[in-house]
Every structure is written in C-alpha cells, then in structure tokens.
Amino acid sequence: MRSDRSGGPHEPRRGPGQRRRLVLLCEHFYPEMVSTGMHMTELATRLAEHGWDLTVYTARPSWWSERTAGDRVPREMTYAGVRIRRVPTVGSQRGGAASKALAGLSFVLSAAAALVRHPRFDGMIVTTNPPFVGLLGWLSSRLLRRPYLFIVYDVFPEFAISLGALPADSPVARAWHRLTRLILSGAAVIVVIGRDMEDLIRRKLPERLHERIVLIPNWSDERRVRPVPREENPFRREHGLEGRFVVQYAGRLGEKHNIEPLVEAAALLRDTHVLFQFVGDGAKRPRLERLATRLGLANVTFLPYQPLDRLAETLSAADLAVVCLETGHTGISVPSKAYGVMAAGRPILGILDPDGEIGQMVKETGCGVLVEPDAEEIARTIRSLMEDGEALAAMGEAGRRAFLERYTLAHAAAAYDAALRSMLRS
Known part of the structure; x- marks a missing residue:
C-alpha cells in the first residue's frame, strides 16, 4: 500500500450520487x-x-x-x-x-x-x-x-x-x-x-x-427477536420444557464467563422442577459437562448453537436468563447477550459486577436481579423467583421497554x- 495524495490510482473516485x-x-x-x-x-x-x-x-x-x-x-x-x-x-x-x-x-x-x-x-x-x-x-x-x-x-x-x-x-x-x-x-x-x-x-x-x-x-435485532409466548413456543415443546422452570444460558461458553457456580447451584436445586439449559459452545463447555456429570445432575442440559431463525424461540424459552462476566473483566468486555434477553422480554439473572455496564443497566431499568458468583446465593435467588411470577413478568416487561427505547x-x-x-x- 502506498500514499497517494494527488488523486492517483489508489484514490477513490465517485460520480454524483455514488455510494461511499x-x-x-x-x-x-x-x-x-x-x-x-x-x-x-x-x-x-x-x-x-x-x-x-x-x-x-x-x-x-x-x-x-x-x-x-x-x-x-x-x-x-x-x-x-x-x-x-x-x-x-x-x-x-x-x-x-x-x-x-x-x-x-x-x-x-x-x-x-x-x-x-x-x-x-x-x-x-x-x-x-x-x-x-x-x-x-x-x-x-x-x-x-x-x-x-x-x-x-x-x-x-x-x-x-x-x-x-x-x-x-x-x-x-x-x-x-x-x-x-x-x-x-x-x-x-x-x-x-x-x-x-x-x-x-x-x-x-x-x-x-x-x-x-x-x-x-x-x-439485538428488533426485526428478529421478539417475545414468543411459552404456550406458542415450539422450542419449549421440542425440548420437553413443559412444567419446568428454565434457567437458560445462551451464547459463548468462554473463559471470561463465570458459569461454574451456575452448575453448582443446579446441585442445590435437585428437589425442584428447575432445569438449567446451556445453549452454545466454547472453551468451557467440556469442563462444564464434566462437572455436571461428576455431580450427577439430571437437571442440566447442553444444546449446540441454534439456527438464527430460531433465536426468538430459543431466548423466549427461558423463565430466567443468565448473563455473566468474570469480575476481572469489568470494563474490558461487555456481555452483550443481555440485549437479546431484553428483546425477548425475559428477566435477567446477572452474575457480574454491579458497577459494570450491564450491571448498571440492570439496576437502572429493573430488568433483572444481580447476584454474586456463589452457588448458594444463586440457588436461593432462583428459589425465591420461582415463587414470584409477578416479579418475573415485571422484570421481563421492563427489559423489553428499555430495549425498544435504547438497544x-x-x-x-x-x-x-x-x-x-x-x-x-x-
């Protein structure tokens, strides 16, 4: 590549109305x-x-x-x-x-x-x-x-x-x-x-x-992601989610995502109808699968990335959607999967720094709850939310409103x- 200040062969030339x-x-x-x-x-x-x-x-x-x-x-x-x-x-x-x-x-x-x-x-x-x-x-x-x-x-x-x-x-x-x-x-x-x-x-x-x-x-793409009522959602039917309270993590299972406490929380909720669903792939998936197997968890499932035309159905299948980021990554990365969750009108369980971008947004909009990356706290929070359908609905609606206004x-x-x-x- 070379500099050409005089309109030489590397200089873009446009006619009237030509797109940039x-x-x-x-x-x-x-x-x-x-x-x-x-x-x-x-x-x-x-x-x-x-x-x-x-x-x-x-x-x-x-x-x-x-x-x-x-x-x-x-x-x-x-x-x-x-x-x-x-x-x-x-x-x-x-x-x-x-x-x-x-x-x-x-x-x-x-x-x-x-x-x-x-x-x-x-x-x-x-x-x-x-x-x-x-x-x-x-x-x-x-x-x-x-x-x-x-x-x-x-x-x-x-x-x-x-x-x-x-x-x-x-x-x-x-x-x-x-x-x-x-x-x-x-x-x-x-x-x-x-x-x-x-x-x-x-x-x-x-x-x-x-x-x-x-x-x-x-x-998130407002043309593609919208709330899909659970009774009309084929993804829930196909994966046998009727009668289950679905805690879903959908996205990259990478090193910066502190997902292990979520699997450990599943062990504390075996006595409930909670199902932990992981949708996606990444470096941490094999480790999480081994952890779930070692703990003997029948309430944890793993699915591959879903087709893009099923994104609305997939995200809407959650009763509670997890967004997480290791505290050491605050400011270094932003877990943008939160916006898809909000587009689908689902409440967020945030395992992240309350002073990070998504932590601030959750607090400002009321679209979810924030917890520490601690299995016992996560399990207690899920137990409480399972019994409070009105709070879950209100958080989902707040997220959807904020999404349409800003995201x-x-x-x-x-x-x-x-x-x-x-x-x-x-």
Whole structure:
C-alpha cells in the first residue's frame, strides 16, 4: 500500500450520487452468527440499508453450527447487499491458545494482502477481533490516508492479562499497551460499547483525543427477536420444557464467563422442577459437562448453537436468563447477550459486577436481579423467583421497554451511520 495524495490510482473516485465505499475487517461474519460475527453481520447489513457500499474481509467459519460445512462456504459472496471476501488462514478459533493465535495472526496478514490488491475504498471499520487487526487501520490511514472507525469489543492486552495468559509486567504486555495506544490514537472514531469500557479507554489516551470516543451500546435485532409466548413456543415443546422452570444460558461458553457456580447451584436445586439449559459452545463447555456429570445432575442440559431463525424461540424459552462476566473483566468486555434477553422480554439473572455496564443497566431499568458468583446465593435467588411470577413478568416487561427505547439494531445503526458520515466529512 502506498500514499497517494494527488488523486492517483489508489484514490477513490465517485460520480454524483455514488455510494461511499467502506471496508470492514472482522474475523467472524455470516454465516458464523456467533458473538462478534452476529453483531458485525447485523450492523453491516443494516448500514447497507443506509446506503453504504460495504466489503467485508473475514475468515472461514470456525463456530458455525453446521461445522462440517465450513469449507463449503464460498470464498466470495454477497449477503443482504454486503460483499464478503474470505481470506485464507491457518489455525482455528476452536483450538488451543496457540491455534487461536495462529488463526488471528494469519487473518491479519491475509487481510493486509487483500487490501493491497483492493485499495479502492473511502474508509474502514475495524474491530478488536482478532487482536492487532487494528494495525491495518492505522497503516491504511498513514499510507492511503483512509480514516478508520475502531470498535472496541475487548480491551487488549488487559483481556489477555485477566485470563492469566500474559504477565502484566512482561515486555510483551508493555509492547502491547503501546501498540493499543497507537491504534486508538490513529482512529478517527473510537466506538466503545459500555460506560466502564469508556473509562478504561479514556485512561489510555491523551485528553485531546477523548472527543473521538463515541459510546454506542450493542444491540439485538428488533426485526428478529421478539417475545414468543411459552404456550406458542415450539422450542419449549421440542425440548420437553413443559412444567419446568428454565434457567437458560445462551451464547459463548468462554473463559471470561463465570458459569461454574451456575452448575453448582443446579446441585442445590435437585428437589425442584428447575432445569438449567446451556445453549452454545466454547472453551468451557467440556469442563462444564464434566462437572455436571461428576455431580450427577439430571437437571442440566447442553444444546449446540441454534439456527438464527430460531433465536426468538430459543431466548423466549427461558423463565430466567443468565448473563455473566468474570469480575476481572469489568470494563474490558461487555456481555452483550443481555440485549437479546431484553428483546425477548425475559428477566435477567446477572452474575457480574454491579458497577459494570450491564450491571448498571440492570439496576437502572429493573430488568433483572444481580447476584454474586456463589452457588448458594444463586440457588436461593432462583428459589425465591420461582415463587414470584409477578416479579418475573415485571422484570421481563421492563427489559423489553428499555430495549425498544435504547438497544435496538435500528438505534445502533443510526448512531454508526452518523459517526461514519462525520468521519468521512472531516
């Protein structure tokens, strides 16, 4: 890539009314509708409706529910008005730490090569998935003078340090801190997804750059997720949930999610009709399955990720939906599955820091209850809520109201559209 200030071959040229061209870099995208992949797919397709011409560079799916079909996903395709180009990678996000690191690094290198081959775009959207991909935004801004909007989903290297994967005082950590500040400082717009995260990012930047930070919470798609009455919900029928009080965790079973106390609480509730249902996959799933087996729990079930067109049914099947995050990750990550739960009108059982973004939101809206990651406290809270249907209904309704007011995909897409237009104007 090279700088071209004089309108040379790398300079985008547009006729009257031509749409502005954006590049989106993210490792996970359609049909990998999991975590960041779902959010980026929803955002990109909705921005296309706002008139943006988007090209996405992504990897082949690792977490797609039809796992064996990953290699059959076309290398290039168009989905809902968004052009998708898959770059080659080695390693896998389903493997160990070394395999994941290799997959992330190879994605960054392959995406860089792709941008060299296709340098005609007006601006870029970059996420923190995988780490270091933001460096391509920084290089683009310096060599091609294309601005980039940087979405912070996880703060690095704090994320790796909090998992115990990296010593806080190591040379690698210090170098990573400097690289993160470089990427943040070069961004025309920095999007954070929580107030606690905004505080952390502000501390990384000089005060003169704070005006570049924009808080845009994550969302759920209001067109896709809605409350499904339990008596009309085929998911409950198919999985034999009639007569059960379903405590559901739906999403990534990752290292940052303190789910073990939930399984331990199931052992304390064997005498009830509570069923603990885990829907999803991730690094912790085998350990949780072994724990449930060791404790002899017949009231715990595990299901794979469900098809996206069944998301409303799946989330609505819960009587109480769990949202959790290790306390050490407060401000570093935001458990955005809360917004889908609110869209489905289900009450939240929050096992997370009350001062984190989702903890604050639960307290402000009254959409759920917060507990410590302690099996006995969790079990007591569930026993109490099982006997209080009015409180559960009120929390679910409060969450649905707050969702429609603040946390829809429409709200988020409008905010991103405004930020991008401001970025390109300046």
